[in-house]
Amino acid sequence: MTDRLYYTDAYLRSFDATVRSVDRRDGRTFVVLDRTAFYPTSGGQPFDTGALNGAPIVDVTDENGGSVAHVIAPEAADAVAALVPGAPVRGEIDWTRRFDHMQQHTGQHVLSAAFDRGFGVRTVSFHLGAELSTIDLAREMTPDDIAAAEREANRVVWEDRPVAIRFASSEEAAALPLRKEPRRDGTLRLIDVEGWDLSACGGTHVARTGAIGIIAVASWERFKGGQRLAFVCGGRALDRFRTMRDALDASVRLLSVLPAELPGSIERLMTESREQKRAVTALQHDLARYRASELAALAEPGRSGRLVVRALDGDAGVLKGLAAAITAEPGFVVGLVSTTTPALLVVARSAGMDVSAQQLVASAVAAFGGRGGGRPELAQAGGLNGAPDAIVAHLRTLLGA
Numbered sequence: 344m345t346d347r348l349y350y351t352d353a354y355l356r357s358f359d360a361t362v363r364s365v366d367r368r369d370g371r372t373f374v375v376l377d378r379t380a381f382y383p384t385s386g387g388q389p390f391d392t393g394a395l396n397g398a399p400i401v402d403v404t405d406e407n408g409g410s411v412a413h414v415i416a417p418e419a420a421d422a423v424a425a426l427v428p429g430a431p432v433r434g435e436i437d438w439t440r441r442f443d444h445m446q447q448h449t450g451q452h453v454l455s456a457a458f459d460r461g462f463g464v465r466t467v468s469f470h471l472g473a474e475l476s477t478i479d480l481a482r483e484m485t486p487d488d489i490a491a492a493e494r495e496a497n498r499v500v501w502e503d504r505p506v507a508i509r510f511a512s513s514e515e516a517a518a519l520p521l522r523k524e525p526r527r528d529g530t531l532r533l534i535d536v537e538g539w540d541l542s543a544c545g546g547t548h549v550a551r552t553g554a555i556g557i558i559a560v561a562s563w564e565r566f567k568g569g570q571r572l573a574f575v576c577g578g579r580a581l582d583r584f585r586t587m588r589d590a591l592d593a594s595v596r597l598l599s600v601l602p603a604e605l606p607g608s609i610e611r612l613m614t615e616s617r618e619q620k621r622a623v624t625a626l627q628h629d630l631a632r633y634r635a636s637e638l639a640a641l642a643e644p645g646r647s648g649r650l651v652v653r654a655l656d657g658d659a660g661v662l663k664g665l666a667a668a669i670t671a672e673p674g675f676v677v678g679l680v681s682t683t684t685p686a687l688l689v690v691a692r693s694a695g696m697d698v699s700a701q702q703l704v705a706s707a708v709a710a711f712g713g714r715g716g717g718r719p720e721l722a723q724a725g726g727l728n729g730a731p732d733a734i735v736a737h738l739r740t741l742l743g744a
Contacts, residue, residue: 345376345377345409346377348378348379348380349379349380350532352380353548353550356436356438356441357433358380359433360376360377360431360434361430362376362429362431363375363377363428365426371402371414373404373406373414374412374414375406375411376411376413380434381403381411381413382403382547383411385405385545386544386545387470387546391440392437392440396425396426396432398415399418400415400416442549443577444471444547445548445549446556446577446579447576447577448471448548449506449548449549449554450558450576450577451466451476451574452542452544452548453540454492454493454558455540456499456540460539461488462488464482465480465522466481474575475561475579477571477574479571482570489572493558499552500553500557503553504537504539504551505552506537508533510531510532511533513531522540527543531543532544556578556580560572561583631661631668639669647676647692648674648692648696650739650742651669652678652679652742653735655679657681658681662679662687662689662723663723665679667721670693670694673693674696675691676742678690678703678735680734681731685726685728686711686727686731687723687724688704688723688734690703690704691720691722694720700721700722701718701722702719703722703738704717706737707734710729711729711734712726
């Protein structure tokens with residue numbers, strides 16, 4: 344069993360230990376020590392990073408029997424050779440990552456207690472992510488209630504209350520006002536936010552709530568019959584503020600409005616954009632009809648009817664629009680190929696004609712690659728690896744032009 348130094352001192356940044364075992368599994372090296380300050384992934388909190396004798400640690404895991412294994416980076420082969428059972432080792436914690444996790448995890452305790460104390464809503468689960476952390480609440484809260492809980496949580500932060508670590512047996516813990524029932528028996532490690540929250544937890548925490556800095560709820564959504572809240576604390580809250588500030592400043596400069604006018608300006612732009620899109624669509628339809636008339640006038644005879652088979656500039660929407668406009672009149676078979684590489688292909692035929700657009704597309708795909716499909720009256724393909732003129736020639740041969 345590994346002596347977990349972070350249980351009593353989360354602020355320990357370096358330590359000395361002795362190698363207990365070294366194991367190779369799945370191409371990775373696992374080093375177990377007699378004592379460690381590295382936190383392994385558990386309880387919704389990710390593992391610590393850092394180094395052992397200068398060798399980077401890329402993962403930390405809980406092993407059977409209560410040991411903690413440190414996974415060495417593959418590129419540190421020389422350092423691994425010196426890590427043998429009985430050898431002394433110096434561990435260094437990545438303090439920036441550790442302190443960030445301490446801020447987020449302690450902030451979660453304070454925020455969860457605010458929902459529990461103010462509204463009787465329990466936290467079902469917690470996850471500490473790389474950018475945002477989340478808590479899952481047992482039921483949905485209104486935006487006003489969320490804001491109230493956020494205010495109360497920050498009041499506790501700014502009061503700079505002590506955060507103590509103590510240990511209790513299962514029997515002793517049963518008589519204490521724990522916020523949630525412990526998930527394990529035996530000796531429990533308790534995190535005590537003075538006068539606010541008492542919870543069994545194995546994670547790393549700040550010594551006083553003031554070190555959390557601030558707790559900011561970033562978003563919320565329905566989740567499994569309850570509600571998932573994303574939040575940030577401390578340094579992450581500052582980073583998020585800077586991102587939002589820079590985005591806001593850039594937006595108001597681009598739109599030449601005041602910050603408070605930004606939502607209305609965006610709504611106005613969206614309305615104008617929708618109107619312009621409708622106008623463009625109408626013009627495209629008019630243009631398609633005009634181009635379709637020109638192409639239909641250039642049709643040539645084939646075995647199955649009048650043929651319009653050629654390469655054109657345009658995306659799939661343009662080609663389909665032209666093909667549909669031409670085949671709205673009786674007696675036409677249309678094959679339109681884009682001038683792009685790889686090429687797009689649209690094949691269509693007028694109603695009542697004994698030609699399968701689907702079969703023609705399948706033949707082109709077999710000859711030039713790509714993927715396609717459709718119906719007998721209209722089919723299309725993309726990713727054809729051939730010159731547009733070669734694809735046109737292939738279709739013309741099939742149609743007897």
